[in-house]
Amino acid sequence: MKYKALLIGFTGGVVGGMLGIGGAIVLVPLMVKILGVSQHMAHATSLAVIIPGAAVSALVYQGFGQLDLKLAGMFAIGGIAGAYMGASLMPYVKPHVLKRIFAVLALAIAVRMGVGA
Amino acid sequence: MIAIAIFTGMVSGVLSGLLGIGGGAVLVASAVLFMGIGQLTAQAAALVAMLPTAMVGVAKHHRNKMINYKVVPYVAVGLVFGGMVGAFVANSISEVLLRRIFSAFFAIMGVQMFWSSYKQGKQAKIANR
Numbered sequence: 001m002k003y004k005a006l007l008i009g010f011t012g013g014v015v016g017g018m019l020g021i022g023g024a025i026v027l028v029p030l031m032v033k034i035l036g037v038s039q040h041m042a043h044a045t046s047l048a049v050i051i052p053g054a055a056v057s058a059l060v061y062q063g064f065g066q067l068d069l070k071l072a073g074m075f076a077i078g079g080i081a082g083a084y085m086g087a088s089l090m091p092y093v094k095p096h097v098l099k100r101i102f103a104v105l106a107l108a109i110a111v112r113m114g115v116g117a
Numbered sequence: 118m119i120a121i122a123i124f125t126g127m128v129s130g131v132l133s134g135l136l137g138i139g140g141g142a143v144l145v146a147s148a149v150l151f152m153g154i155g156q157l158t159a160q161a162a163a164l165v166a167m168l169p170t171a172m173v174g175v176a177k178h179h180r181n182k183m184i185n186y187k188v189v190p191y192v193a194v195g196l197v198f199g200g201m202v203g204a205f206v207a208n209s210i211s212e213v214l215l216r217r218i219f220s221a222f223f224a225i226m227g228v229q230m231f232w233s234s235y236k237q238g239k240q241a242k243i244a245n246r
Binding site for chain 1: 148149174201221
């Protein structure tokens with residue numbers, strides 16, 4: 001269990017640190033499938049481990065002169081406000097419809113970013 | 118600039134709350150596309166910006182006893198080392214290549230979301246019967 005958990009963390013860390021996304025998208029399914037943690041618990045647990053992981057990744061970016069703390073602060077303020085808004089909107093939207101809209105949007109963004117690069 | 122940055126953070130916060138996805142990816146994509154920020158700077162800011170939201174979430178989950186503390190130390194140690202490696206790689210390869218990798222990841226996320234929306238849609242139909 002220990003080695004599996006270490007390896008899962010490492011995999012999530014590489015993806016999360018490399019793409020600046022934290023890594024929950026990798027951690028949650030791996031913890032559910034390999035460690036047998038429940039979906040809900042995997043979500044909560046990934047949130048806890050991402051704090052040190054993201055902080056250390058950010059320090060590496062800082063070492064390369066890429067960290068703009070003011071920008072990060074503004075993103076964080078907006079993000080906290082947005083998370084509250086999202087939670088209160090929850091009862092009024094159908095998640096699967098929203099997901100479908102977002103999926104199309106994500107594909108368009110991916111093409112735009114990949115081709116424009 | 119300040120207003121756009123806060124708005125960008127807000128949109129990603131709303132989406133992550135509603136869709137249950139990490140806001141980080143949306144945040145990076147919007148910062149690069151709509152604010153013209155470099156890929157690396159956007160990623161660094163997203164990593165820091167997720168810290169306060171994660172802490173609030175962890176406090177809530179801790180009270181609800183939803184955090185599996187048996188696996189936390191191992192996954193966290195792996196994550197810290199992986200995070201260092203990933204961040205070093207990101208800063209060592211060309212920004213164009215990094216952006217391509219990121220967009221490929223974003224596409225996978227879109228496909229995966231489409232897939233899960235179908236499963237959810239079916240469940241909703243069954244529940245409405």
